[in-house]
Amino acid sequence: MAAAGPLRLPLLAVRPPWPRCPRRGAARLPAGQIRAAFLRFFEEKHGHRCLPSAPVRPRGDPTLLFVNSGMNQFKPVFLGTAHPRSELAQQRRVVNSQKCVRAGGKHNDLEDVGRDTYHHTFFEMLGNWSFGDYFKEEACSMAWELLTEVYKIPKDRLYVTYFGGDSSLGLNADEECRDVWLSLGVPANHVLPFPMKDNFWEMGDTGPCGPCTEIHYDHVGGGRNASALVNQGSPDVVEIWNLVFMQYSREADGNLLPLPQHHVDTGMGLERLVTVLQNKRSNYDTDLFTPILDAIHKGCGGPRYQGLVGNADVGHVDMAYRVVADHVRTLCVCITDGIYPGLSGAELVLRRILRRAVRFCSEVLHAPRGLLASLVPAVVEVLGDAYPELKKNADQVMDIINKNEVAFLSSLERGRRIIERTVQQMKPSADFPAEVAWSLYGNLGFPLDLIDLMLEEKGIRLDSAAFNELVLEDAK
Template identity: 70%
Template sequence: MGDTGPCGPCTEIHYDHVGGRNAAALVNQDSPEVVEIWNLVFMQFNREPDGRLRPLPQCHVDTGMGLERLVTVLQGKRSNYSTDLFSPLLGAIERGSQAPPYQGKLGAEDAHHVDMAYRVVADHIRTLSVCIADGVFPGPSGAELVLRRILRRAVRFSSEVLRAPPGLLSPLVPIVVEILGEAYPELEREKSQIMRIVGDSEDAFLASLQRGRRIIDRTVQKGGDGAVFPVGVAWSLYRNLGFPLDLVGLMVEERGLSLDKAALDELAVQEAEMKVRNQQADEAPARLQLDLHSLAELQRQGVPSTNDAPKYSYTLEADGRYVFVPCQATVLMLYKDQALLTEVHRGQRCAAILDRTCYYAEQGGQSCDVGYFIREGEQVSVRMHSDPRVRPPMILHPPPYRTSCSRWSRCTWQEVTWCMRSRPPSR
C-alpha cells in the first residue's frame, strides 16, 4: 500500500506450475514455477502521515487478481507471453521487424536481448494504449513522464535491438484493441487518437535516439574497453535528450562500458530536492482536504453538504465583469489539524464548513474564487477548497480567525472580491 491511507493485513494466493509437491519454500522467491496470482488486503486501518494506524470507520476486503497470470494458468502455459493475450502482438512484431522469431529466452540464454525486446515492446504498447485511452498522455511530469519513458524505452528496443524500421509501434495499437477492446471499449473509441499519439511520439524520439547513439559511440571510442562512462555525458543524455537513465545504462553496458549508477542516483536526488524547493517557493498553499475520519464523522453526525447553488447567481456588467450576489450562511463545523472542532479561540487558524456559499471552490480545475465574509462585524478573507470525495461537496472556507468562533455562528455577508473563473460555472 502507499505511505499513507487505508491499509491492513493481507494474504496471497500462489500457484505452482509443477504441482504434486510442497512448494512453500519457493513462495516469493522469484521462481518462475511458483507465482502469485491473487492478493487480498483486509482494509481495517488508516495509516496517518506520522505512521500511526487508526481503525477505519468501515472495514472491507480489497482484492486484486493478476489477469495475465490467471490466463497463463488456465491456458496451461508457463509464461504470460505464451498466452493469447500476447502471442498476436509478438507475431506482429516479428513481421514488422528484422528480428528472428520469439523463443521465450531469459537471462543468459537471451544473449543479444532479442526476446527481451519482444517482451518490452509488446508489454509497453499495451500500457501505452490503455493509458492514452484513459486520458493520460506522454508528457513532462508525474504519470505523463512515466508514460513518456515507457514509450521511449519501447522505441529504443524496437529500433536498436529488433532492428525494426521507423513506425513499428503505431500499427500494433489495433492488435491491442482487438485483444482487449471487448473488455475495454474505450480502446476502440480512442484507437485513432492512440495511434496518432504513439506515432508522433515515436517519430520525435527517434531523432533524439539517433543523436544520443552518436554521442554514446563517440564517448565509448574515447574511453576504451572497461572504462567508466562519464557521468556528465549520461546525465546530459537524460536531461537534454530525454533518455531514461535505465536506458542509458543498457546502451552503455552493451558497448562494454560501466556506468556509475551511484553518482547518477545522487544527481537525480539533488534534482528532485531542487524541484521540491522550487515548487514550495512558487506554489500556492496545498489544497486543504478533509481527512478520512473527519469525513466519516461529518457523515455520522448528519452534517449536510455545502449548498453552493448561490454561485450561479450573477449579473454581467457593461464593462464585462461578472458580479455575484452575496449570501448569508451558518458555520456548521470548524476544521483544524485533521480534527473537527465546535469552537476556536483568538489567534487560531482553521477552516469553516458553511451551510451555503456563493464561492466557486477549486476542485482540480480552474482556480477558486477569493473573497471575504463578515462574522459579527469582522471581515475575514477566504479562499475556497472542495473535498472531491464528497458529492455534493463539503466546501472548506479556510480563514485566519482573529477572534473566537464557534459552531452555528452566523456569517452575515459573503462577497466574491476576485473571480478566477474563465466564465461563470454552468449548472
Template identity: 70%
Template structure:
C-alpha cells in the first residue's frame, strides 16, 4: 500500500485542552494545528521542524511533496550529511504542506466530486528516528485524541497489520496487544492486509506495518464492519507507520538496522471531526473561501450537494475553486509556477480547471479567481507567512495565466469542431489522441475535454487516452532509469554495512586545498589515499579486475562530488608503484558521508591499496570560475531588481553556468547591460574571495546573507566576495557584498573569471527567468562574434536602403540574407543585450524587405497580366503559361487577371527550368458552383505528380514536368468537362 499523509506549518492560537466530556466544536483550525504541535513539543520533547516547500529537495521521484516524511527521507535512507543538523534528529514534529496531484498520488480529477478530496492539504506528523517505537507511539496518539482534543473513545476504532500470506509476513500481534492494554475493546481492534495496513515509501526503500485510527461520525453503535469499507460515516484520521523493513529491488524485505516511526494525520479531516462537521468544506478552513466565491459569482450560495442532486454542478464548482485556489497560492508562493513540464505542467492544469469552473459554471467575471488569494492568505497566512508576503505576485501570475487559457479555449473549441466534422458519425468516439493533445499541449483539463465533446453528442475514447498517458509515463520512467543506471547508489543497508565494518566516512576536505603560486597560477596538489571499500554493482567486494566498472570509497579524496549545483570533478588515480596505469574517475557522488568514485578499473584494485589522486585541473578551475561568477550574478540581480529576488535553481559546469531567478518579466536590454558591467567591474578589481567555516547560528547573523531552502551542515561554509567574513560578523559594519552559504569550490580572487557574458536570458516559465552565461575565452569570443554580426547587420541595412527601387530578384536575395542573419543572431552565443538589439533591427529590415518585395511582385504581376489579357482576348476560360519563378507572383498575376476579367476561369502554369518544377495557380468567379478552384488545382497538380490546396475561389500548388504543354491542354479540358456537365 502506498499512502501519503498530510502536514503543515506553525501558527495560530494556542490549543485548548479539553477533557473527554467536553465539547470539541470550539476548536478553530489554527487551534487544532497548534494543539498538535504543543502536545509533542512541550509534553513529549519533540523538536519542531518547519514545513518544507512543496517542491521536493533533490528528489526526482516526486513532482510535489506529498507526505510529511518527504523531507526526512535522507534519515530513513541513511544518506543525510553527517555534518548536518538532520543527523541529530531523534523526535520531530511538524505540520507539512502537501500537494496530491500528478504522479502516483493524484486526486485532481476527484476534487469537487465529493466533500473530502483535496489537491492541497496539511499533514500533521510526529517522528521517531531510532528513539521510541510502537508502544509510545500508540499511547501518545490515544492521549492526544481523547484527552487533549476531547474525542470520545467510543467513536474510535483501530486497525493493525493482520499479516500477508504471500510475502510470509506474520500479523503484528505486538501492536494489537498495545491497543488492548491501552483499553481499546477487542472488537474495535481490527486486522487488515497489506493494502490497508502496510506502508511503503515507494517501489523500494524503508517500509513497515502501520496501525490506523478511525472515527465514527455517527456514534452510539458498533461500526467495526464499516472500517476501511469506504463508508463516509467511518473515516481514517491518523496513520501510525512503524518503519521496520527495507523493500529491496527484488521485492524482498530486509529488517532495517534502525527502527523508526512515521505518522501522519490530515488537518482538514481532523478539523472536520473536531468542529462536528461531515464535510471538510464546512470547516473554517474553507467557509471564508466559499463565501468569497459566492460574492464574486453569479450563482446562489454553496449548499454542499454532490452527485445528481448537484444540478449544474454548481456546488462541485464551489469545491473545485476553493480547493484549487489554495493549491495555486501555496505552490506559487513556494516558487512552483504554471508551466509546460513536470510539477509546473500539473499546476497549469489545476489553474485551468479552476478557471473553467469559476467562469463557465459559477459565472464569475475574469479575474475573480485571483481575487480569492487574499482570503487564502487570511486563512493560512499565520501558518505560512509567505502567503501574506507574496499575495500580489500570486495574483499577477494567476491573472496572466487565466488570460492565456481563455485564448486557448477558443483554439480548443475550433480543434474539437474540426475533428468532429472529419468523423464519419457523431456516434463514433472522439479520438483519444486529439483529447490527449488538448490536455498535454494546450493544458485542457481532461474533464473539460469530456464536457465539450459530450455537449456535441459524442464521447472521448478514454481507452486511447489512458494508453497515451501510460506511454508518456513509461517514457519518463525509462528516462529516469537511463540517467540512474550507471550510478552506484548506496542504500540504507549498504551504509549500515559500511558502518558495521568500521569503514570511516570519507575526509573530502582536500578538495578545498588549493592555492595560487608566485605567477598567480592555481595549484591543485595530488592527494594520497587508501581504498576502504569496493563495490561491484551494489555488492561489496574485496577486489575488482581490469575492465570492471566499480565504486571506490577512499579514506580521503580531493575530488568534489556533485552537490550544491556544481558538477562533480573528473580525473584519475594511480596505484603506488604503477605510474603508467591510470584509473579514470568518471563520476563522484556523496551519500551518508561516503564519497563514491565511479571507476572503470584499468588493472586489479584491492581494498587497502594506496593510490594517488589527480584532478583534471582544467575542468576543476573552469567550474570554480563559473561558480564564483554565479555568486556575482546573483548579487548583481538582487542589486538590480531588489533584495526580494530569489534564486530558483542553478547549475555550474566547466562550459557554462545556469541561474534561475524570480522576476515578473524578462530583463530589458538596459538591465542586461548593467549586469554585464557590474560583474566586469568586480572581475577587473580582482577582489579576494573569502571562505570560512563557522557555526551555523553565527553565520545566520550576517546581514544580507543569501541562503536557499535546504538543510545546511553545522558548521557551514560562508563565501564572501571582497569583504572578510570577520568584518561581516561585526555588527558595526554596513558593507554590502555577495555573501552566501555554499559548499562549492570557488576562486581565491575574481580576476580569474577574466570576462563574463550573459548569452541567454528568457522566461523559463511565468515569473522565473533563466540566465545562461559564459566566461573567459568563451566570453571574449561571444563579444567578438556579436561585434561581427553587428557589422553584418549594419552593412545589410545600408544595402537594403540603397536598393528600394531595385529589381525583384535582388530584393528577394536581400530578404534571404536577412533570414540567414536572423538565424545566426538567434542561435549564436553573443551578449544577450546585443542579441535583442540586433533582433529588433532585423525584424525592421524584414518588414522593409517584405514591403519592397510585395510592391515589386505586384508591379511584375500587373505587367504579366496585361500581356496575357492582350494575348487571350475576352476568353471566359483562360489557361496559359507564364514565365515566372515565384508562386506568389503567379498567384498575384491570376488575381489581377480575375480583377480585370471577373467572369473568367483563370489558371496559370509556370515552368521552372532546369529543375522541372511547375508552379500552378487558379481562380474562379465568386458564386461559380460548377467548378471549385481547389478541385481544379488538386486535379492538375496530381496530373503533374504534385499537390495543391485552397478554397472554392482560389488555389495554388506545384508539380513537375519537362513539358507543360500536355498539362495545359489537360487543365483546360478538365475545366470544360466540369462546366459543361
C-alpha cells in the first residue's frame, strides 16, 4: 500500500527551510530546530504522516496514570483493536513528538529528579512508526541517515546493539538486523549483541513484542573503542534511540507466535538528543532548561545554577534548581492537558510534584511566594511553539499553581515544626517514628518522598518497615 501523504499540522509555529545541523565545533542548533528537523525528515523525505502529540492524560487506557511513551496512542493498531475504518487504522507511516510523563506507576522517575542531571518527570519522545509497511532495513537506514547526515553526528561516536538470541525460548540472534547495520558501513566492533533484557521489547505480559536495536552515543570520542561501555550505565556512553521490531505475539501460555503483520516503533528522547547535539553533558545545560533556570535565579536572587550533584552540591541548591525546573514543566503540560492537583490517581501524583517543587522553592532556594507560578512564561518560551496550547492556557496554569502553593505552604510550616520537635525528642541513632510520618502523610498531605528527603537532610532515617505496616492496615 502506498504511504500516506504528508499532513500539514500546526506542530511548529514557523517552518523555516529544513535545518541541517552544523559540524562539530560550529554553533549549535536550538532545540526547536532539532525537533523540527526530525519531524520534517520523516514527513517530507520519507512519506510519514506528522501527527500531533496526544494529551498526557491517557484516553481509554486504565493501565496508565500518564502517557509515558510515544507508542501509547497507537496501542489499538499494535493490538489489532483499531476499527478498520478508523483514521488511525488507515495509517502506514507516522511521525510525531509526544509529550510524556513518568511519575507514579511502573515508570516512576519522580524521586530521582534533581539528584542527577538526566532524570525528568516530563520529557518529549520523538518517534517514527511503521504499521505493516517498512521493517528493519529501511528503519535502520533512515535512522542512520538522520543521525549522521542531517544531525552530523560523527559515525565513530555511534554504537548499535541488536538482539543476541535466547536459547531458552528458541529465539535465534537477530542476524538480519546485524547485517543491515554492517551493510550501512557501521564497523563490526560497533555492532554489538545483547541479551533479552537489553534488546527484546514487550508491551506487557501478553501481546505484540519483538527484538530491538539501540543506538548509543560516546560523549568522549577521540577515536577510542568504547564498546565495553555500552549498556554498562556509563555517563560517557548513552542510549539515544531505540528501534523496536514487533514481529511476535506473546501468548498467555508464554509462547511466542509470529505476527501476521510486522510493525516498527521507535523512540528517541528529545532532551538527550539535544544534549548530544549541543555538545553538553547534562540535559539541564541545554536550551530546553537554561531559560527556566535563569528565571529561577532571577526570582530567588541566590547563587546561580552550577550543575553540581552529590556532596559537591552543598545545601542541595543545584538539586533544588533541577527539581523546580523539571517540575514546573510537568505542571504546565499536565494542567494544560486537564490533569489538576488532586486526591487520587494522576491528580494525586501531580499534587506530589507541585508540593515537592514548592518545598524546594521555599526551604532550599528561599524564594518568595509565587516563584513557581512566575516560571510559567519561561516554560512557554521553551515549549510554546511546539505545543501552542501551553500559550493559550498559561494564565490558568499560573492561577492553579498559585492557589495550590498557598494551601500547601501553611501545611509545610506546620509539618516542619512537627519534624523539628520530634527529632529533638528522639534518642541518638533512632529511626524517625512511623506514626508521626503517617500523620504528616495523612493529615497534612506530605508525600512520602518529601518526608524522606526532609529527614535525609537531617541525617535521619524513617522507620520504613513500621510505616509500610501502617499503609497496609489503612488499606484493609
